[in-house]
Amino acid sequence: MMIGMKQGSNDERHRAVFDIAGRKVGGEHFTVIAGPCTVESRDQILTSADAMLTAGATMFRGGAYKPRTSPYSFQGLGQEGLRLLAEAKERTGLPIVTELMDVRDVEAVCEVADVIQVGARNMQNYTLLSEIGRSGTPAILKRGLSATLEELVMAAEYILKEGNEKVLLCERGIRTYEPAYRFTLDLMAVPVLKEMTHLPIIVDPSHAAGRRDLVPSLSLAAAAVGADGIIVEVHPEPDEAICDGPQQLRLEDFPAYLEQVERVAQAAGKQLSAAAV
Ligand code: PEP
Ligand code: MN
Secondary structure: OOHHHOOOOOOHHHOOOEEEOOEEEEOOEEEEEEEOOEOOOHHHHHHHHHHHHHHOOOEEEOEOOOOOOOOOOOOOOOHHHHHHHHHHHHHHOOOEEEEOOOHHHHHHHHHHOOEEEEOHHHOOOHHHHHHHHHHOOOEEEEOOOOOOHHHHHHHHHHHHOOOOOOEEEEEOOEOOOOOOOOOEOOOOHHHHHHHHOOOOEEEOHHHHHOOHHHHHHHHHHHHHOOOOEEEEEEEOOHHHOOOOHHHOEEHHHHHHHHHHHHHHHHHOOOEEOOOOO
């Protein structure tokens, strides 16, 4: 039996709702996960986390381990990055979302992460998925660059099969023949995945677009099509960012952006999941 495929339905009242660090995820709850692409410094992380808390984001994101296209690019601060995320969590109370790339880091990442992110490039790293399943820590599974929805759902099964029920699926853009933007955001995946599985579906407009100016409209579209949340990149100084600078929203623009997203989510029948319950 496919664990993730039970109760698939577009009716929000019949979908899975998880409690993650006191936040409700899925169903009639809209989750906004925001923060920089990568952990760069103490100041950058604490400034960002404070701003996300004030604006009303649900969770805070930041990568300590980064899957970079070039092995010569910055690979993340590693352990030091995890330590800074722990400090941000202690200070703001925001749950932490951070990427795990290597099974050898599972314990260290689980100590800090309320949600483990599996990057698009690791969607079919089955030993990593099984290990995350055994860890019991909730996970966001990002769709691979050229993965079908069926492949995404089957990859989620590797986590679910180990008894870890808290898996969120994430559409982050796929590779198509269109070169005018970084990836093609497949928003049709949201309602179709909802027919295939009961799991919450979130959208990453930042990595799909690769450009800040496209992020607000893609986010509104994601909320309108019924996504259960958004994971979006925000940075205090995007022009100085070590990676993904051009796509990261500016901190000062985030409150107005979030207000708009919240309005559309409400129109789609969802409430922003912010305050701890
Ligand atoms: C990220 O979230 O910073 C990231 C690298 O995403 P993806 O795996 O979707 O490219
Ligand atoms: Mn990024």
